[in-house]
Amino acid sequence: MPVTSSPECNLIFYTNPQSRGQIARWMLEEVGAEYRQEILQYGSQMKSEEYLNINPMGKVPTIVHNGKVVTECAAICAYLADAFPEAGLAPSLDNRVEYYRWLFFSAGPLEAALVNRSLDVTVKKEQETMVGYGSYDRVLDVLSERLQNSPYIAGNEFTAADVYVGSHILWGLFFGTMDKRPGFKEYSDRLVQRSAFIAAKKIDEQLIAEAEKGG
Incomplete structure (x- = not known):
């Protein structure tokens, strides 16, 4: 599975399972890239100074790949298609x-x-x-x-x-x-x-279920 907990991973995915982050998650699964997920809660976590330094909008999703920040779902999809051309998800x-x-x-x-x-x-x-x-x-x-x-x-x-x-x-x-x-x-x-859609959906649904159980 592409999700990893390794701190050395060069692709970090900031998301919340109940957000447009589901779009980026699907795209990450499509390209098959290993990524580390950081789950942010609405409110203080998304508006924290640390995260606002990454995404000044204080919204998810955001990816950081090799130190480069990409926000906005359409941009994330297009970027990942180009960054991982072996997946064949962008036309010539x-x-x-x-x-x-x-x-x-x-x-x-x-x-x-x-x-x-x-x-x-x-x-x-x-x-x-x-x-x-x-x-x-x-x-x-x-x-x-x-x-x-x-x-x-x-x-x-x-x-x-x-x-x-x-x-x-x-x-x-x-x-x-x-x-x-x-x-x-x-x-x-x-x-x-x-x-990839099925795999991404399963991850987010599990995260949602865990949050509801914990809450």
Whole structure:
């Protein structure tokens, strides 16, 4: 298993199992890298001076690899794909158009639309040109069209972009924060069968169970 307790490990993963850290965990399992996990609690631990020196936002996830700090889930996914090329999770440089397009589509329009929807923020018709995603329905329609015509978000092969995009869809469907669209379920069903997804999920679920038992 990639998780280690060795203090000499050159990849440190700061997370909380009930956070977006689940996305980074899945990506770490996909690349098969050995990493040391540091579980931070919401509140004082994430806002401690020590951690704010690593991530000034006081949020998780964060990875530190060979002394280099990477924050933001989309960036972590893209970085790990490049840092561990043997995993084959990033297309060649001359074939990254769709990979970049959908990775940043999800980090921008998709996440903004989903968050605003969850917060009951209503964007009026005349305000749609002012927000990066236009409208919630348009974002989901565009994503649905893509997934009806491509087995994975960047094409025929699974990439790091699927970890990020797929996490949004899996959570959205599970928690009811995303409306169902054609192609979403079929795509999700392919993702949850991956061994790295299963392994990552098992680790976080165990951590959650231990925290609840201890609390």
